[in-house]
Amino acid sequence: MKIVLIHGQNHKGSSYHIGRMIENKLPGEKEVTEFFLPRDLNHFCVGCYRCIEDESQCPFYGEKKKMMDKVEEADLLIFTTPTYCMRASAPMKSFLDLTFSYWMVHKPRKVMFQKNAVVVTTAAGSGMRHALKDISNALFFWGIPKIKTYGVGVQAMNWAGVSDQKKSQIEKRTDRIARSLQRNHHPKAGMKTKVFFLMMRKMQQGNRGASISEKNYWEKEGWLGKVRPWQS
Template sequence: MKITMIHGQNHKGSTYHIGRLLADKLASEDEITEFFLPRDLNHFCMGCYQCIEDGTKCPYYTEKQIITDAMEKADMLIFTTPNYCMGPSASMKAFLDLMFTYWMPHCPREWMFTKKAAVISTAAGAGAKHAIKNVKKSLFYWGVPYIKSYGINVQASNWAGVKEDKKIKIDKDMNKLARRFAHIERPRVCIKTKLVFFIMAKMHKAGGDTSPVERQYWEERGWLNKERPWKKR
């Protein structure tokens, strides 16, 4: 199984280690590709809308494309972000902002509708669920059909400080999560995703686009009629 990991931090803390635990149970080292934010994409979206007209016009296209190419080739995506003030890290949020054209209201990518994804977060206290929620929302609107999450209070500021009994629990939890992902070969798109996609198609038919380019994008793929990205083989 090919896995692409997007880490919302440069350092290898508790969240990173849990993400690697999961990845290592599912794939060999040479099947895992990792990116660290902000190291591998240190930019904020400027709201210039150049990507709506042409994705290659994004000022950060080259750096972003390296990551999205790896995501496209992967069978599974793993996002890790520690809780920062009851939300994901700024670098993770910046990455999600730079991916906004992948949302179903805009120009979703067909390959997203075949992916499996995990979102992992830790906190010294409370807040891991809040960090996860933001990332899961983006993944859903990208069209990812199978998303699981894991958040835990580690009661420590780094992995070395996590108590041994908690590490044992985390390892058991990752075993369970890995079995769930290994069991799913090709995830099915749920009714909620299909409904949102249908609503977006109606919107584009009615001319409710950010740009004419979006309608053309949907029209070329037959999505304004009966074609659907999850039916592609």
């Protein structure tokens, strides 16, 4: 199994440790790649829309491609972020902004419709629900069919400060997540994903996309006809 972890911080805090716990509990041979934000992609989207016409024209293409090549190859994606001011971290949000061309409304990638993803966030207090939604929404629009989320208030500023009782609760929850991932190793697109994709298909057919290059992309993939990205 190929696993990519994308951490919304450079340090190895509570959300990092929980993400690694889930990965460690998955059996079998694994190829694990980790990225840390902002270390591995320290840029903001500048809204130039060059990626809509040609992905390689993004000002930060080289760094982004290094990450997204691994993301596209992976079977499982694990996103971790601390909760900052009730939301996902700024570096994580910047990363998601830089991948908006992957959304179903633009130029989705077929491989995304066959992946599992897990989103983990921690907070000293609250706000985890909003932080999880920031990331899981983007992953849905990428086309990922199965997204597990786990937000937990750890009442601590770092992993060392998390109580033994809380760590025991986290162990049990990560056990359940890992078992679920084993059972659903080959996820299938659900009705919500299919309906949204077909809405975007109709939009592209009606020339209501952001660029003619999008319609050309969809046509090349066969999606304006009978082919669907979730089909093997």
